[in-house]
Amino acid sequence: MKINKFNIPPVNPYRANQVKADQAKEKATAKMDKIEISSKAKQLSETTPFEAKRNERVQQLKAQIESGEYKVEPEKLASDLIKHFQK
Template sequence: MKINNLGSMGVNPYKRNLEKSADAATKSQKKEDKVEISSKAIGLQQTNEVTKARQEKVQAIKTSLESGNYTIDPKAIAKGLVNFYKN
């Protein structure tokens, strides 16, 4: 009895699997991450009043540190820590 490979000629399951994985790789490469910033966030970034006030405060602290006049209030720090952990 002679058995011929009927119907399986030209069928390579490994090649088909490689083609599927190549298609999946090209589809996954097409996806891109996007970041969108809301108009409210843009408005917050553009407010100069807050940044100017913050810069003035930082500059005042720098000058007092350089001159040696900056003092730390340990009671205020402890009070802030307690309030932070209670809330």
């Protein structure tokens, strides 16, 4: 007995799983994270005048140290440390 094909397309049982996996990947890549920063957070992230002055002072000290002009006064340092730890 001979069985003839009647134009039946070949069936791939793994194709359905492949299509589902591709669709899942597309959905995953389509989702995007979104972040919104409040105006209060933006305000807090701005530098304050105090921070600007401090950064300027730090840069001055770094320049003095690198050039060798910075001198430590041991007596003043010791008295300031004692005052700090006596609080």
